[in-house]
Amino acid sequence: MKHKILIIGVLFVTNIIIAQSTDEQKINKVLDDWHLAAANADFDAYFGNMTKDGVFLGTDAMENWQNIEFREFSKPYFDKGKAWSFTSVQRNVYVDNSGNLAWFDELLDTQMKICRGSGVLKKENGQWKIAHYVLSIAVPNEYVDKLVQIKQERDDAILEELERNKQ
Numbered sequence: 001m002k003h004k005i006l007i008i009g010v011l012f013v014t015n016i017i018i019a020q021s022t023d024e025q026k027i028n029k030v031l032d033d034w035h036l037a038a039a040n041a042d043f044d045a046y047f048g049n050m051t052k053d054g055v056f057l058g059t060d061a062m063e064n065w066q067n068i069e070f071r072e073f074s075k076p077y078f079d080k081g082k083a084w085s086f087t088s089v090q091r092n093v094y095v096d097n098s099g100n101l102a103w104f105d106e107l108l109d110t111q112m113k114i115c116r117g118s119g120v121l122k123k124e125n126g127q128w129k130i131a132h133y134v135l136s137i138a139v140p141n142e143y144v145d146k147l148v149q150i151k152q153e154r155d156d157a158i159l160e161e162l163e164r165n166k167q
Helices: 002-039 043-048 067-079 141-166
Strands: 050-057 064-066 087-095 101-110 113-124 127-137
Touching: 002 043, 002 087, 002 101, 002 127, 043 050, 043 067, 050 067, 064 067
Parallel strands: 050 127
Antiparallel strands: 050 064, 087 101, 101 113, 113 127
């Protein structure tokens, strides 16, 4: 009896590992296809990989794009046949125990050099979709002070405006 329970336990754990591996492979494919769709200026494929309420946070402090606004902003780039080209060079994917939510981080080779992407995917009707994506420019620590000086004036203005809007 103990052997049967042990075997059932091992099979259960094995199935979970296989399911997670399969989910990770599917998530990697969604993200790779999403990046490829942008590089190929395939608007429908690009936004087809996002949830209807998906969010894209860009590198600019004011780029908090809700799906509809992001579509409107992006459409002219896609229509010209040149959106952006990001290639993942390293990625970590994590899937929650329910198998319906995942998050990831990735290093990207881009026209801005090395960037970091991170985000959340959720399963909708059995398909993984990007619900939230954050793009940031990777800045080596030794250059942070110079970068802060470059952006200080603009950041101060943005912070003042945000504080005024809070009141």
